[in-house]
Amino acid sequence: MSILEMLPGYAGRGSPERESEVLLSLVASGLSSLSGWQGRVDRRRPYDSRLQLGLDRLAVACVREGLEAPVGVADLVWSWCAERPMRDWPLVLDPDAQADGELLLIDGVPSEFCREWVRANRDLVADVHESALVNHVKDVARALGRPELYAHWRMLLTEKAVLSAAEMVRQRNRFLDVASWAVWLDESYEPIPSEGTVDGQIAVCRRCRQWMSPSGGEGWVCPSWRCAGHRYGSVPNMRGGEGAYRLQADLVGYIALPGQWELRLANALAARGARVVVSPGYDALDTVATWPGGFAIGVDVKDWRNPFLLARKIKMFPEWSGSHAYAYGKGFVAVPKDRTRGRQEYFRILCKHSQALHAQPHVQAITIEELIQQCPDLGTPGVVSCGP
Ligand SMILES: [Zn+2]
Incomplete structure (x- = not known):
C-alpha cells in the first residue's frame, strides 16, 4: 500500500472505492447507451459490452462478499439494476454519495441517479457521448x-x-x-x-x-x-x-433541458436591470450579468439531483477581470432550489467534495432563487444578449 492510500478518504487506483466506482460506471453507462436518450430499454437489442464487463466485475465482488452473482446480463439488468437498490450491491461507496436507496433502472429507463453517475464519471470509462x-x-x-x-x-x-x-x-x-x-x-x-x-x-x-x-x-x-x-x-x-x-x-438532453434554467436565470437578472450575456466565451460560463455601476457576476447553472456527483463536474471559472468584456467580481455555481429542498446536506456535500470550489474561494455555491434575491434591482429592465 502506498502512503497516499493510507490517507483517509483517498480512493486510489485499485482501492475498493475505485473498483466500485469503475464497476458502477460500466453498468450505468452500458444501461444509458442501451436506451438512447429516451424511450424504454428494448429487450430485443443486443446488450452493450460494458454491461458484460460490469457483470464480470460484479461476479468477482459477489464472490468476495458471499453473495449470489447475477447469472447473465439480462439478470443484471432486470433483477439487479431494476429491482435491487444500491445498498444491496457489494460496493464500497462514499456515504455522501447518498446511493443507498437508488435504483439504476426505473420503469425500464435509466434513472436520474444512473444518468448523473455516468455524466460525473465519464473518465472512468472511456465513453464520451458528447454531441x-x-x-x-x-x-x-x-x-x-x-x-x-x-x-x-x-x-x-x-x-x-x-x-x-x-x-x-x-x-x-x-x-x-x-x-x-x-x-x-x-x-x-x-x-x-x-x-x-x-x-x-x-x-x-x-x-x-x-x-x-x-x-x-x-x-x-x-x-x-x-x-x-x-x-x-x-x-x-x-x-x-x-x-x-x-x-x-x-x-x-445536452442543450435544451439544462438550458431552461440558464434562460430562466438570465431573464430574471435582466428583469432586475442587468445586461446579461449567455454562453460567454463558448460556454466558459453560462452567464455573465453586469449592472450599470459595475456590479458583475459570473454564473454556472447546475441542475443536478446528487451533490456528490455534481462535485466532480464543477470546473475552474475563467479569470476575466479589468478591461475584459466579461469582467466579473464574484462567481456562483447556482442550483435550482427544489434540488436542495429537504436536503440540508446538499451544499455541505457539494463543497466538501469539489476540488474546484476549494481552489476558488471567490466562487460560491447557492440556489438560483437566493442568487437572484442577492442581486441589485434597478426597477428598469436590462437585456439578455448573445455577445458583448
Ligand atoms: Zn416536461
Whole structure:
C-alpha cells in the first residue's frame, strides 16, 4: 500500500472505492447507451459490452462478499439494476454519495441517479457521448471569430423545441452571411415523424417546453426526469405536427433541458436591470450579468439531483477581470432550489467534495432563487444578449 492510500478518504487506483466506482460506471453507462436518450430499454437489442464487463466485475465482488452473482446480463439488468437498490450491491461507496436507496433502472429507463453517475464519471470509462454537433458549431464559430453565433444557436435550441415550417424558414435565414448557420439548423431539427404525432398533433410539455412522445394510448411522455411525476398527469400543449420540425433528441438532453434554467436565470437578472450575456466565451460560463455601476457576476447553472456527483463536474471559472468584456467580481455555481429542498446536506456535500470550489474561494455555491434575491434591482429592465 502506498502512503497516499493510507490517507483517509483517498480512493486510489485499485482501492475498493475505485473498483466500485469503475464497476458502477460500466453498468450505468452500458444501461444509458442501451436506451438512447429516451424511450424504454428494448429487450430485443443486443446488450452493450460494458454491461458484460460490469457483470464480470460484479461476479468477482459477489464472490468476495458471499453473495449470489447475477447469472447473465439480462439478470443484471432486470433483477439487479431494476429491482435491487444500491445498498444491496457489494460496493464500497462514499456515504455522501447518498446511493443507498437508488435504483439504476426505473420503469425500464435509466434513472436520474444512473444518468448523473455516468455524466460525473465519464473518465472512468472511456465513453464520451458528447454531441459531435455541439463541438462542430463551437469550432466553426471560433474559426469565424463569431462567438455570438454559437450563443444564438444554443439560445434558439433552448427556446424552441418545435418549429413550424414557416418558423424554420425564418430561422434558417437569420444569418445570411454565415452559410453554416442554415446547415446547423438542418442538423439540429428533424421533420416530425408520423410516430411522433397523434391525429396529426404533437404535444409540448407545459413544464419544460420539450416535445413529448406518444405512449401507446397512455397519453404523452416528457423526456425530462424533472417532469416524471407529471408523465401522465398534466395536459400538454398541443400543436399541429404537419410540416413541423422538432429538436433532435440528443440535443434535448445536452442543450435544451439544462438550458431552461440558464434562460430562466438570465431573464430574471435582466428583469432586475442587468445586461446579461449567455454562453460567454463558448460556454466558459453560462452567464455573465453586469449592472450599470459595475456590479458583475459570473454564473454556472447546475441542475443536478446528487451533490456528490455534481462535485466532480464543477470546473475552474475563467479569470476575466479589468478591461475584459466579461469582467466579473464574484462567481456562483447556482442550483435550482427544489434540488436542495429537504436536503440540508446538499451544499455541505457539494463543497466538501469539489476540488474546484476549494481552489476558488471567490466562487460560491447557492440556489438560483437566493442568487437572484442577492442581486441589485434597478426597477428598469436590462437585456439578455448573445455577445458583448
Ligand atoms: Zn416536461
